[in-house]
Amino acid sequence: MALIDRTTKECHFLAEAKNAHSACLLPDRQIAVASSFGGDQVQFYDRDEKQKPASVVQAISLLGAHGTVWDPDRKCLWALGEKELLALVADAEATPQKPWKVRSRTPLPSNGGHDLSPKHDGKQLFVTTDTQVLMFDCDKLTFDVAEGFGDQLKIKSVDRNSASGRIVFHQATAENWWSDTIRFTDAVPLKLADERLYKIRWDTATPAP
Template sequence: MTGRPTRRTALLTALGAGAAAALPAATAHAAGGKPTPPVAVTDQKSRRVLVLDSRLPWESPDAVRWAFSPEGDERYADLEPEASWTYVDEAKARRRRGRTYLLTTASFGFAAVVEVPTGRRYWAGALAGGTDTVNPHSIELLPDGNVAVAGSTGDTIRLYTASQGPASDTYAEYRFSDAHGLQWDNRRRVLWAIGHDELIALRVGGTAAAPTLTRVHTAALPHPEGRSASGHDLSPVVGRPGRLWVTTGYGVFQYDIAGRAFREDYAGAAQISRRSVKAVSDVRGSGRVVTTVPEPGLEKSWWTTTVSAHNPEGAYVLPDGGIYKARWWVPESR
């Protein structure tokens, strides 16, 4: 006897269809005209990146605006995604030369820049295998078309010559302890990176085919006395240019680049700043912020089913999910 499909089954069925569906305009509007973009989440349980409508309950199949997984896609078969796509841990939206891209990584080695909505491979690589573990944790697209990847276990920032082809495996490397987050700064033309105890800026030199990386700025991360900071996430404060969102094991800060100081003077800090925040981003205009923190009692200690919203407070819930990071789906231009 066949019963009625569960909400989870209906949602997963929609995800399969969503991968081929066109993604609507990045920003919709709620009452009052404030922007309410979709939210991109890394759902490690379903092994997909999901772009979900922030205006709808996420248990509804209609909430899925687009989804990506390389598994079963011949364009990514050479990367063996059945293994390398384990624990998807990053999802960012970027815009370059009239095209929108998903930037994504997974802990077992997968890293890619994926055209939306076609799923076409702009660039992709498998950065780990056997005992040579890199653990990709974040990724960034540069204006020249090259791609930077942060490897936390590998203590490395690699700048791949993606401008030279979709499978280019040539890279410049900068060694950086527990590299976790990356963010390109269009104004200052530097690549920001966060690691174990430091926030740094790297200048990109050389050519697109033979790039170099040189450290030009260092800031020690805030941390309790006698403990390491455990730097984690890095993103722009879009509502306050000249600042970066920075998360550590102990709180959420805004780094004032010109003032060279970590600030906690932002709206909603009392609710936003807490331990173990895995991702943070805001929306220009409304000041709305989303964050993720681990939820007790799930299969993995770093998973959550809930994306917290702030300014005002709220939440989005993905039933039976295993979310690691979540970001507003608003493509940054490159």
């Protein structure tokens, strides 16, 4: 996992996390990484560590960790695994070696938690599993099937543009974990021949935690 300056191409941070699937910037110059199968952890790092690769400060077990999203309103890190969604928060009795703890564990309605992204309404998160696209209510800790998707197989990512509200998503083929097609809820698909796409995101500015 690397943090790269897109202008200078300089690598500001580097870590090794087995089967890393997502990373998230956190307050106090921290970084969280979802280390999926074989790692099965949410790993925390000091963003300012000069050593490359950086060493893990703390790890919290999470089977099949796939998604990490910082929630500034609730001051928690949402972390998606194979079967559950965790809310992780700073520990009031934290030590430098264990700054985070689990506040809640919410079982998923279906197995195979894969993608986690904000709806940008301050209330909900998109969650994808092997067989569903879901909306998660961050206050009620409940799931509903996402409008416009229904129960669809192998959707690897969903992302809503914070400015326009447009939704882009990626659905793998029946045979593979990838496809060559970018899909939208309001436009015709965009096919990129010979590409193996996996996760798709809008390129929009995000305020630093």
